[in-house]
Amino acid sequence: MTQSVDVVVVGGGQAGLAAGYHLRRLGVDFTVLGADPAPGGAWQHMWDSLHLFSPADHSSLPGRLMPTQPGETYPDAGHVVDYLADYEKRYGLPVQHGARVGAVRRDGDRLLVEADSGTWRARAVVSATGTWSRPFVPAVPGRGLFAGRQLHTVNYRRPADFAGQRVVVVGGGNSGAQIAADLALAGDVPVTWATRRPPRFLPDDIDGRILFDVATARRRALDEGRSDTGGVASLGDIVAVPPVRAARDAGLLDVKPMFPELTTTGVRWADGTRAEADAVIWCTGFRPALAHLAPLGLRGPRGHIPTAGTRAVAEPRLHLLGYGDWTGPASATLIGVGRPARDAAREIAALCAHN
Incomplete structure (x- = not known):
């Protein structure tokens, strides 16, 4: 009917x-x-x-x-x-x-x-x-070869699910930073955080209130024919929420450049160095x-x-x-x-x- x-x-x-x-x-x-x-x-x-x-x-x-x-x-x-x-x-x-x-x-x-x-x-x-x-995972060579667990942001829940495992977190945005920090602060999960460019943290005093104002100002400028202010992207990529700040300031965020391929047991960088991994979490949007x-x-x-x-x-x-x-x-x-x-x-x- x-x-x-x-x-x-x-x-x-x-x-x-x-x-x-x-x-x-x-x-x-x-x-x-x-x-x-x-x-x-x-x-x-x-x-x-x-x-x-x-x-x-x-x-x-x-x-x-x-x-x-x-x-x-x-x-x-x-x-x-x-x-x-x-x-x-x-x-x-x-x-x-x-x-x-x-x-x-x-x-x-x-x-x-x-x-x-x-x-x-x-x-x-x-x-x-x-x-x-509709989670997105990039077509990185070797994804089908990796023998460990692969999941996206949508499947992540808590550090206890990865206790004692070696984890690679992929993605330089807020989700990647927060999940890498969540795992690192747990203390029993070795974490490598892979990003395409060095993480760009917003100043610690910036939160969603300022981000909304910046995004609105950019839209208004564009609508009025003025030059593009760059919006939120001009400030950085990552909001330094308290857990992210804590992990960053404690030196717990092991940041590496994005790897070009996965192997059966982990990831490999262009210079040949490797990191063994039991799980890869794709925080890739x-x-x-x-x-x-x-x-x-x-x-x-x-x-x-x-x-x-x-x-x-x-x-x-x-x-x-x-x-x-x-x-x-x-x-x-x-x-x-x-x-x-x-x-x-x-x-x-x-x-x-x-x-």
């Missing part, structure tokens, strides 16, 4: 909830389809020690401040999950959990959204599926989870769909939200997704009113 609704929001995480909040305020009829069986989006799958970069009052979705977490300046992932579950309930957002969308297709003057829970005909669609479900939009034929360079704001240029009934700066400055963050969600909801409400 096919159901009709003005808007289908695909994705029940922070971006989908922000879109739902604004659509509800505008009186638009919508439903949210979330693939996860429970509230919390990607935050419910994070590693045990993960904390936000920002205090609670600077990590909130529109309309509802995140409460502080007792004893923590920077809330942990579990606190974020609780906040998102409460947010969904507080605003009565119509989220169907465990509803994975397989395809979005054109159907005359409507879009057809095919999920494993049913099919929907909608005037507009907001895609807010994020990136967590993600790609936008956009497979459900493939039938629309919209993909452009680098796998992105060209957008004007959040609206797909070649399909004005589709908005993309929360994938990164190309869908709104800092839109992949809790505090940053609110404004592009508001703008998308306003455009969609106008579209529905004239369609």
